[in-house]
Amino acid sequence: MKNTKIVLIGAGNVGTQLGRRFHEVGLSVLEVFSQKKKKAKLLAQQIGASASNDLSKISSKGTLYIIAVHDDAIAEVAKQLKHLDNGKRLFVHTSGATPSTVFKGILKNYGVFYPLQTFSISRKADFSNIPICIDTKRKKAFSIVEKLAHQISPKVYSINDAQRAILHVAAVFVNNFSNHLFYIGENICEKERVDFDILKPLIQETAAKIQAKPAHLMQTGPAIRGDEATIKRHLNFLENYPAYQELYKMLTQSIMEF
Amino acid sequence: MKNTKIVLIGAGNVGTQLGRRFHEVGLSVLEVFSQKKKKAKLLAQQIGASASNDLSKISSKGTLYIIAVHDDAIAEVAKQLKHLDNGKRLFVHTSGATPSTVFKGILKNYGVFYPLQTFSISRKADFSNIPICIDTKRKKAFSIVEKLAHQISPKVYSINDAQRAILHVAAVFVNNFSNHLFYIGENICEKERVDFDILKPLIQETAAKIQAKPAHLMQTGPAIRGDEATIKRHLNFLENYPAYQELYKMLTQSIMEF
Numbered sequence: 330m331k332n333t334k335i336v337l338i339g340a341g342n343v344g345t346q347l348g349r350r351f352h353e354v355g356l357s358v359l360e361v362f363s364q365k366k367k368k369a370k371l372l373a374q375q376i377g378a379s380a381s382n383d384l385s386k387i388s389s390k391g392t393l394y395i396i397a398v399h400d401d402a403i404a405e406v407a408k409q410l411k412h413l414d415n416g417k418r419l420f421v422h423t424s425g426a427t428p429s430t431v432f433k434g435i436l437k438n439y440g441v442f443y444p445l446q447t448f449s450i451s452r453k454a455d456f457s458n459i460p461i462c463i464d465t466k467r468k469k470a471f472s473i474v475e476k477l478a479h480q481i482s483p484k485v486y487s488i489n490d491a492q493r494a495i496l497h498v499a500a501v502f503v504n505n506f507s508n509h510l511f512y513i514g515e516n517i518c519e520k521e522r523v524d525f526d527i528l529k530p531l532i533q534e535t536a537a538k539i540q541a542k543p544a545h546l547m548q549t550g551p552a553i554r555g556d557e558a559t560i561k562r563h564l565n566f567l568e569n570y571p572a573y574q575e576l577y578k579m580l581t582q583s584i585m586e587f
Numbered sequence: 588m589k590n591t592k593i594v595l596i597g598a599g600n601v602g603t604q605l606g607r608r609f610h611e612v613g614l615s616v617l618e619v620f621s622q623k624k625k626k627a628k629l630l631a632q633q634i635g636a637s638a639s640n641d642l643s644k645i646s647s648k649g650t651l652y653i654i655a656v657h658d659d660a661i662a663e664v665a666k667q668l669k670h671l672d673n674g675k676r677l678f679v680h681t682s683g684a685t686p687s688t689v690f691k692g693i694l695k696n697y698g699v700f701y702p703l704q705t706f707s708i709s710r711k712a713d714f715s716n717i718p719i720c721i722d723t724k725r726k727k728a729f730s731i732v733e734k735l736a737h738q739i740s741p742k743v744y745s746i747n748d749a750q751r752a753i754l755h756v757a758a759v760f761v762n763n764f765s766n767h768l769f770y771i772g773e774n775i776c777e778k779e780r781v782d783f784d785i786l787k788p789l790i791q792e793t794a795a796k797i798q799a800k801p802a803h804l805m806q807t808g809p810a811i812r813g814d815e816a817t818i819k820r821h822l823n824f825l826e827n828y829p830a831y832q833e834l835y836k837m838l839t840q841s842i843m844e845f
Binding site for chain 2: 400401426445446447449452458459460462484486488492494495496497498499500501502503504505506507508509510511512513514515516517518521523524525526527528529530531532533534535536537538539540541543544545547548549550551552553556558559562563566567572573575576577579580583584586587
């Protein structure tokens with residue numbers, strides 16, 4: 330198998346972390362595209378690639394085009410890459426929320442390369458612990474993304490569109506919604522002038538426990554104990570936070586029903 | 588200051604972890620009480636203490652009695668320790684949900700020694716990262732619990748009843764409710780036959796990010812982006828999970844409002 334020649338479309342959180350990781354493990358990225366030339370250059374310089382902000386002139390030397398742009402821009406980017414589509418070049422997106430069929434009728438040889446993690450540009454991603462969920466339309470293309478995925482992470486999963494959609498919903502619960510609950514805790518502490526730092530080890534441990542044991546065995550608190558007195562006291566306190574009070578009621582009920 | 592002589596009332600999750608930690612740092616626990624003699628013995632043996640299941644005969648040699656029992660049993664235990672209350676012995680409970688005034692009118696010299704963490708008997712607690720929230724009725728007694736707290740953890744906070752009540756509500760959001768969201772993610776994956784392990788690194792990272800940055804800066808996902816298409820797709824999928832669909836709606840709305 331020849332070496333995969335990567336062209337990276339997108340220099341946001343995912344594009345940046347992927348690009349840096351490819352570079353780190355000795356894979357060469359030929360070119361980085363971003364609509365903002367400055368952003369493309371910033372990443373390109375870090376990983377020894379050229380930079381571009383013009384899709385019509387993007388390098389044709391790539392064998393794998395990784396499209397790491399906002400979900401709603403994927404189809405449009407695919408259309409602008411149509412001139413490169415010779416059936417041999419492979420095009421993948423990195424989105425958890427978008428089916429691979431977004432490419433259908435636009436490109437021939439496509440797939441998904443989805444690193445399931447929450448990324449920030451400023452925080453180094455630990456790829457040794459990031460599952461890469463891969464899928465390709467053609468069986469033949471699968472080994473290319475599979476090999477690439479294994480080069481950046483030990484955790485590689487074959488995940489089709491239906492499975493990825495499920496993972497994405499579940500991820501909203503465990504990541505987006507949890508973070509919102511962390512925010513609520515933070516907000517209450519801030520308003521009441523209590524140091525939120527005191528709760529941070531608890532957050533860490535709550536997540537750590539889940540790594541080893543099923544969540545339903547780890548449930549604690551007044552709701553699962555049916556501790557009505559504490560629940561009532563909490564609801565009284567939350568009179569000043571009506572939106573949080575509603576969430577408290579609903580989540581408590583949900584825990585009790587389970 | 589003489590050495591504190593500890594008597595531990597309760598051999599559940601908190602009592603066990605505290606007892607082991609005291610022993611680990613070279614503090615002696617004189618006696619362990621549990622209603623179940625077997626449980627008292629189990630812990631007592633590990634930490635070189637005697638075991639008791641009779642509060643009327645509990646060792647009178649203690650200078651600090653740590654009451655680590657269920658919230659609703661604290662007052663009753665306090666009453667049964669009344670014969671030891673000479674104004675010198677100090678009595679503290681370990682509850683986040685219970686005001687120190689639970690002791691008022693029962694004991695003279697009391698306070699709170701609250702390790703803010705989620706404990707299991709089977710999982711070794713890392714006290715180097717567990718905040719100890721302390722409070723005493725008498726100023727003079729404060730230095731005793733403060734010294735003890737510093738011997739088992741570098742993180743010691745002076746937290747009064749009002750502040751602890753706030754921390755406890757916030758803890759329900761960041762710990763109990765988050766764990767429930769983890770459970771929902773786990774449950775969806777299980778029912779749809781997708782490997783929940785794929786989401787575990789995401790859970791870990793969600794909690795890790797919060798250690799360094801404010802939660803509101805870390806919020807991602809369809810709700811904060813106002814990504815109606817994805818939200819609609821998720822809600823459609825959740826038609827089969829009406830209770831989760833309701834929670835999804837409510838949490839999405841809450842994120843949007845913020």
